[in-house]
Amino acid sequence: MPVTVAGVEDYFGESVAARYDESSAEMCTPEAVNPVVDVLAGLAGGGRALELGIGTGRIALPLAARGVPVCGIDLSPAMAARLRAKPGGEAVDVTIGDFATTRVAGSFSVAYLVYNTIGNLTSQDAQVACFRNAAAHLKPGGCFVIEVGVPQLRKLPPGQTVVPFALSATQWGFDLYDVSTQSMSSYHARVADGRGEFRAIPFRYVWPAELDLMARLAGLRLRSRWENWAGEPFTHESAQHVSVWEKAS
Structure with missing residues (x-):
């Protein structure tokens, strides 16, 4: 059963966190992780990165190992505890809270949500709030990145x-x-x-065009959209997309 953290139900408690990395092993291989880190490190460009829904650090830890200062927000204390226990975990600052509304100090060159995590926000209002929260954390010219599946x-x-x-x-x-x-x-x-x-676990699926409108409401504009982290073209047959929105300079 989920517990409530900061007024929001946490579906990633200890029983899920304990085997999360094992159950997601195919997403933790260098072949899966390195292209993600390459893109995010390039967008960070020497600045800071903010991961919304940082989880057990699958992306945050190798990104930090590249020399990018990384902060994160996550609703689940159990998932964050797994991150902190890993090598390099002490270098990643994690704030416990709802990533649609929780603020952390400072500004960032890139904020990102990977592996369908935007769907963990189960209302349109919460997803719109997430875009606004990401935009509020970004420096002018900074980017918000989402990886999510196309509804099947x-x-x-x-x-x-x-x-x-x-x-x-x-x-x-x-x-x-x-x-x-x-x-x-x-x-x-x-x-x-x-x-x-x-x-x-409940989710809310969302269409690429709907995400673009959320971005516009937050003062962001679409910069790039690919099928995957390798930058292959997004088409009507794509099962997922990686989208990058940019804050006005």
């Missing part, structure tokens, strides 16, 4: 609301969509050591 509604035939994403002898996962509210929930079932575990 093309996989839904008429009358269907469920898309499976994991299926094995010990693990099942599926996403449940409500297209009337742009809400979805990810359901995870797992059998380990003869015991069953189940958890559900």
Whole structure:
């Protein structure tokens, strides 16, 4: 069950944090991490970086190891504790709070949200607030970067609301969509050591054009959009995008 932190439900408590890196192992390889760090280090350009939803430090720690000063905001004390316990964790300043509204001191050259984390904000108002919060942290000319999937509604035939994403002898996962509210929930079932575990996490899916409008409301303009961190073109067949918005100089 989620706990409440700063008035917001935290779905990434100790039971999730304890195995988060293991369950996301494919996203923690050098092949997955290095292109992200390359882009963010380039955008930082010698300035500071702010990660919204910093988690266990998958991106923040290697970015800091490149010499980029990194701060972060995260709602989950359990996830932040995992980051702090890792080598180099003491160099990353983490503030516990809702990244849609929590402020940290100073200004930054780049702020970023990766791995679909914008969807953890489950209302349009919260997502708009996140853009405004990111923009308020940026220096003139600074950039806000989001990596997020394109909603997979093309996989839904008429009358269907469920898309499976994991299926094995010990693990099942599926996403449940409500297209009337742009809400979805990810359901995870797992059998380990003869015991069953189940958890559900709510999200709000969001379209690229909607994100662009949120950016405009926050005083940002679209600078780049790619399919991935390698900079491949974003097309109508892309399953995700990396978007960069810039604050006016």
